[in-house]
Amino acid sequence: MLPAHHSLHFRVHTRVLLTLLVALFVVTALALAEPAHRRLVREATEAAKANDLATATAKLEQAARLAPDYPRVHFNLARLYAAQQRPADALRSLRTLADMGLVFAIEQDPAFASLKDSPEFATLAAAFATNRRPIAPAGADEAAWAITDVTGIIESVATHPVTLENFFGDVRHRCIWYRDTSGPSGVLRKFSADTDGLDGVFALKFSADGRTLWATTSALPQMAGFTEADKGRAALVAYDYPTRRLRARYPLPADGNEHVLGDFALAPDGAVYVTDSTTPAIWRLAPGGDALEKWAAYPWFVSLQGATLSTDGRYLYVADYANGIWRIDPATKEAVLLKAPTGSTLFGIDGLYAVPGALIAVQNGVNPQRILRIALDGRGEATGVRVLAQGHAALKDAALGQILNRHFHFVADSGWELFGQPSAAPAPRNVTILSVPTE
Structure with missing residues (x-):
């Protein structure tokens, strides 16, 4: 993503x-x-x-x-x-x-x-x-906190549902960080090991039981140490949270094509649906499976981004940056493009997350960048769009996040714009995490 x-x-x-x-x-x-x-x-x-x-x-x-x-x-x-x-x-x-x-x-x-x-x-x-005016939750500003001394591209944040420990995917430094709060102030430390062989880390999500931290990793020029030979390499990986060790790696086949695994959805039955932005396609890891299989690759897909299962598990929703949002039936693979409600646009959506009766979307491909709540009816159709947040001073390079305790926590300023040249070495900076209610 x-x-x-x-x-x-x-x-x-x-x-x-x-x-x-x-x-x-x-x-x-x-x-x-x-x-x-x-x-x-x-x-x-x-x-x-x-x-x-x-x-x-x-x-x-x-x-x-x-x-x-x-x-x-x-x-x-x-x-x-x-x-x-x-x-x-x-x-x-x-x-x-x-x-x-x-x-x-x-x-x-x-x-x-x-x-x-x-x-x-x-x-x-x-x-x-x-339309430039800031929009914040009714009666309150967005809650914000920051991670400090960042020199990479922070594409995602994931919080453990029980311990509330925070983790961050870094595309530039090819790693997963965690926020160590054992001292007087929180500092970033590496969760993944250098020997894990990660490429740029994109999405992070915990399994429902909190025992597995899933991540997508893909090679691209903005990551440190990139060479042309790295093109097309991408994988889904699983970390064991209790031991903090890499448990499994599910690479895409070396088929000569470029791949970027930007996001994924965890299904209740244990399946994992992974979006590939550049092929473009959806890959699936079957419950208990040992390899990703190409699950859907339709010619009308353009640039697949965020993925989420509806809270009832009936539909897989996938953001397509230059199309809108696809509603896909996991049983039949039928893909239907959602119709945008009057006076709204579903183009330019990156992250996508399900809450009861709605989708939460990171729309970073329009001006202004914003967080949307897209209401859904019983048929899974979009019936209304409401802006939850826009115009915050830090909301200038929005990336991925997580739904937790009826709030959406997300990276507000990931830092991609600092790496227009792959050799760039920006000064350490703070990266803001914003939190907005999902209602």
């Missing part, structure tokens, strides 16, 4: 019209059954390259009908409409984005210069500014 600004995710920055369209929608490799909205976006790019703005607009209008909560489609439609002197349509597209609670600096974008004299444009600029 790399953050939105990383290459495995799809957030980009805007510039001029043609540059934006080309940069945002270039597709380097197409699946045999490419999702229709992505095909239309690709075709819009080709039309824009040929300066055929009418065709580009028509293609994106079709894409918007198929994926109505795809923010970048609406933003680029607004720019195309403005370029073709269609101010009412441009303003309507911008209103769609404002209603999603997103932020775009439209007053600074030269593509919208022709709209600036419109009262509606001023209203929209004010709405986007309002």
Whole structure:
């Protein structure tokens, strides 16, 4: 689960019209059954390259009908409409984005210069500014604490359900840390051993009985000591909590493909469902199994991220960064894309966690980054979206977390942006853990 600004995710920055369209929608490799909205976006790019703005607009209008909560489609439609002197349509597209609670600096974008004299444009600029406001739990701020002297990328936090001991996955230093509170102040110490041979550590989760700490580990350039020969190496690992030793390792096959195992879901029957962002696919470790098996690899998957079982075990929900959220029946493997409730977007979601009647989501692929509560009905459909937290000073690089005691505890500033160059050596810093009620 790399953050939105990383290459495995799809957030980009805007510039001029043609540059934006080309940069945002270039597709380097197409699946045999490419999702229709992505095909239309690709075709819009080709039309824009040929300066055929009418065709580009028509293609994106079709894409918007198929994926109505795809923010970048609406933003680029607004720019195309403005370029073709269609101010009412441009303003309507911008209103769609404002209603999603997103932020775009439209007053600074030269593509919208022709709209600036419109009262509606001023209203929209004010709405986007309002969308920046901090949101915290009713009547209280988010509880926050920090781990100190961090020089790596803290992608996850897991707390033992009984001892309340805290553990952290570090992509950069290829290890699992724990917070030693035996002294006057908490300090990070290594839980995993260097001889365990971990790559970058992504998700961490405890088994229901608290005896096993599960983790995903994957090789990528941001980890220390990376070489090209490491590409594609990834595994699910299990640590015995009482002995604090590596118990088992379940590597992916060396198939020549790139893999990043970003998250996983622990099923009540002992199965483990693991998301692979780059293949993309879902792998499964059967109860008592000794190897990961490719369980689902559909051509409409794009960038799989967080995974969670509904609290009744009926559905597996999987976040797809450039699609939304898949609801998958574990018995049949049928995958259905959730429809985003009106005025919301389910794009750009990383971590995903189940609570009774809802999902808690880390949405770090939009501006502003935020924590969502997605209400579900009895059929497992999304019926409403509410922002639990956004705008906290530390919430700038949100990563993974854990539900504990009806609160969601998560890494607020993981540090990916500090490692744009793999050789970077940033100064020690504090990493904030935020906690918000799930209701």
